[in-house]
Amino acid sequence: MLRFLRALSPKVEFAIVVGVAFGYIILVSIAVAVHPRSGPHHTNGSLIGLVVFETILMAVLFPLLRIRGWTFAKIGLAPTLRETSVGLLLALAFYALWTVLWVAIVLFSHETAQRMAETRIVAQGIPLATIVLVSPVNAFFEEVFVCGYVMTALHRKENVWFALNASVAIRLLYHLYQGPLGVLSVIPFGLIFGYWYARTGRLWPVVVAHSAIDIVGMLASVR
Numbered sequence: 097m098l099r100f101l102r103a104l105s106p107k108v109e110f111a112i113v114v115g116v117a118f119g120y121i122i123l124v125s126i127a128v129a130v131h132p133r134s135g136p137h138h139t140n141g142s143l144i145g146l147v148v149f150e151t152i153l154m155a156v157l158f159p160l161l162r163i164r165g166w167t168f169a170k171i172g173l174a175p176t177l178r179e180t181s182v183g184l185l186l187a188l189a190f191y192a193l194w195t196v197l198w199v200a201i202v203l204f205s206h207e208t209a210q211r212m213a214e215t216r217i218v219a220q221g222i223p224l225a226t227i228v229l230v231s232p233v234n235a236f237f238e239e240v241f242v243c244g245y246v247m248t249a250l251h252r253k254e255n256v257w258f259a260l261n262a263s264v265a266i267r268l269l270y271h272l273y274q275g276p277l278g279v280l281s282v283i284p285f286g287l288i289f290g291y292w293y294a295r296t297g298r299l300w301p302v303v304v305a306h307s308a309i310d311i312v313g314m315l316a317s318v319r
Contacts, residue, residue, distance in 0.1 A: 098163060101163050102163060102164065104164070109164055109249075110250075112160070113241065113245060113249075114246065114266065116153060116156065117237075117241040118241070118266055118269070118270055121270045122266075124273070125273040128272075128273035132275070135219075136217065136218055137216070137274065138217060138218045138219065139218075140219070140221075140222050140226050143222065143226050143230045146234060147230050147233045147234070150233060151233065157241075166245070170248065171245060171299050172244065172296070172299040172300070173303070174298070175300050176300070179300040179301050179304070180301075180304050182301040183301035183304025183307075184305070184308060185301075186288070186292060186301050186302065186304070186305035187304070187305040187309050190285060190288055190289075190305065190309060191309075193284050197284060208280075211275065212275075212276050215277040217274060217277070217313070218314050218317050227311060230314075231307045231308075231311045231314065234307075234310060235303050235304075235306035235307035235310060236303050236307075238306065239289070239302045239303045239306055242263055242266050242267050242286075243299065243302055244293070244299045246262060246263045246266060247259040247293060250263075251294070260290040260291060260294055263286060263290045264286035264287060264290060267282055267285070268282050268286065285309075289306070
């Protein structure tokens with residue numbers, strides 16, 4: 097089995113990893129985008145379920161990637177206090193860009209702005225413990241695969257812009273369920289973080305920034 101896994105081509109490896117990590121949630125996201133649901137997209141139960149689901153996927157994929165020669169060092173995942181501080185600055189940079197984008201949306205498409213403002217991602221009353229749990233786990237899962245793995249794997253064969261655009265496209269696909277809010281927030285989110293990663297090769301600040309943005313966003317939504 098080990099020999100078989102090591103002999104897989106990079107393309108097959110990429111298809112397996114991306115398919116396992118994001119295939120199901122992309123299908124669900126597209127289904128919800130086509131047939132929108134009423135009410136919040138996430139409840140306390142669904143958020144806990146997301147943590148369990150992503151933990152299981154990591155338990156499946158990490159051994160495969162280790163056999164294939166992947167390590168956290170290879171994707172630039174090195175937690176330090178300095179990298180954590182940089183991550184918080186990245187989160188602030190995203191909010192600055194998002195503020196400018198939001199003002200532009202309000203000025204040029206009031207209807208879109210209204211639809212975005214009415215979008216409820218999470219239900220009211222989500223416990224703080226759930227928010228503190230799901231935010232770092234989800235941020236770690238997403239950035240390890242959609243940023244660290246996808247961009248590193250593709251950059252070996254293609255140019256950096258192809259890798260960046262592919263990463264943003266995958267990220268966008270599994271956020272389609274959020275409607276205009278997801279589309280118009282995820283694109284700058286993915287571009288900022290992907291460009292940072294492409295320039296520096298440092299993934300931990302991206303994980304920290306993503307986690308911080310999720311915590312702030314959920315706290316603002318549920319209170």
